[in-house]
Amino acid sequence: MTHKHGFICWVAGHGKLLTQDRxxxxxxxxxxxxxxxxxxxxxxxxxxxxxxxxxxxxxLVSRWCKDVIPEEGCILWWCRKRYRSLYRKKVMGCVIAGLLYHIWHARNVARMDCLMIRPEQLLRVLQKDVRFRIRKFMENCKDRTIKTWMSNL
Known part of the structure; x- marks a missing residue:
């Protein structure tokens, strides 16, 4: 996950993002x-x-990940999920962190610029981010099934 994705996840996890209620x-x-x-x-x-x-x-993310993620509550699902493979956990962590970041970004664009980013646009940017990060994982991965799974994302 990129630093900005990780940071937003950390801040959101502590409930410190400046949402409207705060x-x-x-x-x-x-x-x-x-x-x-x-x-x-x-x-x-x-x-x-x-x-x-x-x-x-x-x-949309659930469909992209071949319905690996339940369509509702994908963030909670990832927090509870136990993976057999560290690589799969890292990739899905990148997907979920990127999703959180891009939802927050879309919210800020709507707030500041009065523009709506369509969910399909958000997915395309998320896919680009995740694919970039996957290249790093694949360099170190030895397991063929994991490589196949990651290359299909």
Whole structure:
């Protein structure tokens, strides 16, 4: 995973991203609806797990990974998943970290520039990022089944 993906994952995991609910508690803003779907108040839990935009992104990532990831709750699934292969765990970690980062980025673009990044666009950028990182894993990987699996991503 890239440093920016890892950092956003770490900050999100500690609940410290400046989501609308946190900004409202700090009395910086008065409205707290989600920038991606405008359906409910934006919080960490809502933005990454319940927002319709995030769910669509998880569905696309799930299809891309050949339905390895359950379509709902892919981030929680990865946290609980036990892998037999360290390489597979690293690759899926890159996918999930990249997904978190790109959802946060799409939210910020919607907030700052009033532009919506379509989930399909988000997936293409995520795929590019993950494929770049996979090249590094494949250089060190000896297992043919893992290499085949990674080359299909």
């Amino acid at each position: 900004l409202e508690r700090m009395q910086i803003i008065t409205t707290n609806s989600c920038y991606l779907c405008d359906a409910q108040a934006e919080s960490h839990a809502y933005l990454f797990f319940n927002c319709e935009y995030s769910r669509k992104c998880c569905q």
